[in-house]
Amino acid sequence: MSRLNGLTAIVAVVSLFVVFSLVWEDRDNALHIDTTTNMSVGGDTSIALDSKDNPHISYFHSNNNSLKYAKWNGSEWSLEVVNIDGGAYTSIAVDSHDDPHISFYNYSIGIRSDLAYAKRTEGVWEVETVDFSRVGPWNSIGIDSYNNPHISYLNGSDPDNYVLKYAKKVGDSWNVEAVDLDNAGMYTSIAVDKNDDPHISYADRNGDLRYATKTTPAMERPLSLNIDPDTLNLNSRGRWITAYITTENAMAEDINPSSLMLIDVLRPEWWNI
Numbered sequence: 001m002s003r004l005n006g007l008t009a010i011v012a013v014v015s016l017f018v019v020f021s022l023v024w025e026d027r028d029n030a031l032h033i034d035t036t037t038n039m040s041v042g043g044d045t046s047i048a049l050d051s052k053d054n055p056h057i058s059y060f061h062s063n064n065n066s067l068k069y070a071k072w073n074g075s076e077w078s079l080e081v082v083n084i085d086g087g088a089y090t091s092i093a094v095d096s097h098d099d100p101h102i103s104f105y106n107y108s109i110g111i112r113s114d115l116a117y118a119k120r121t122e123g124v125w126e127v128e129t130v131d132f133s134r135v136g137p138w139n140s141i142g143i144d145s146y147n148n149p150h151i152s153y154l155n156g157s158d159p160d161n162y163v164l165k166y167a168k169k170v171g172d173s174w175n176v177e178a179v180d181l182d183n184a185g186m187y188t189s190i191a192v193d194k195n196d197d198p199h200i201s202y203a204d205r206n207g208d209l210r211y212a213t214k215t216t217p218a219m220e221r222p223l224s225l226n227i228d229p230d231t232l233n234l235n236s237r238g239r240w241i242t243a244y245i246t247t248e249n250a251m252a253e254d255i256n257p258s259s260l261m262l263i264d265v266l267r268p269e270w271w272n273i
Contacts, residue, residue, distance in 0.1 A: 043062055043088070056069070056070075067090060103153070114131060116128065151190065152198070155185060197215050
């Protein structure tokens with residue numbers, strides 16, 4: 001009997017390593033367990049929630065070196081293969097349309113070691129290379145208010161000097177920048193603020209925590225001001241006038257009243273309406 005119990009215990013332990021399950025707890029505290037696949041799957045996971053609080057998970061299947069994606073729709077898991085050859089160091093974010101964006105290290109021995117990006121739109125995955133040649137580990141992705149992806153990642157092409165890099169997609173193009181050239185860029189994590197500026201936490205080769213942010217300067221917009229006699233406030237006896245200022249692609253809150261000058265002398269009064 002003791003041998004049978006021992007055998008049963010061994011089988012139970014082995015099964016924990018053979019079966020990979022996704023577990024989600026609903027509002028009634030009932031557990032939903034979905035067995036997704038066999039062993040060696042579930043590495044380098046990342047999770048994000050959509051507008052309905054459903055989880056989206058990116059993960060690495062090391063047996064076949066592929067990037068996979070799982071989504072819970074409230075009753076069951078749906079599973080998809082995103083990239084069939086390369087998918088480590090995954091990071092996922094969900095945009096305002098509940099579409100997932102995934103950054104990952106597209107590595108295949110002797111073939112490539114690039115930073116890649118995948119987006120799912122209307123059920124179709126599109127995968128593209130962001131940066132080339134021994135770049136992409138320890139990446140992290142964030143989405144701004146325009147649903148543009150921002151990615152922080154390590155450039156390890158020089159083993160003696162790591163570099164923290166940052167990429168942002170605008171339209172069909174990627175803007176890539178070196179952020180910290182001082183032997184740093186490990187374990188990156190990125191967040192995008194309400195002004196769409198990136199904030200990155202990361203470590204250097206000494207293991208010290210570092211932080212980097214990029215603030216976009218205010219844009220200078222040309223303004224034209226037409227003074228019509230009908231806008232003159234006669235009660236002011238010529239001391240001040242009422243004028244209306246219009247400009248394209250700007251909201252009232254985007255304008256700093258202290259930066260406005262009339263004849264290089266008078267500053268306007270500002271009303272918050």
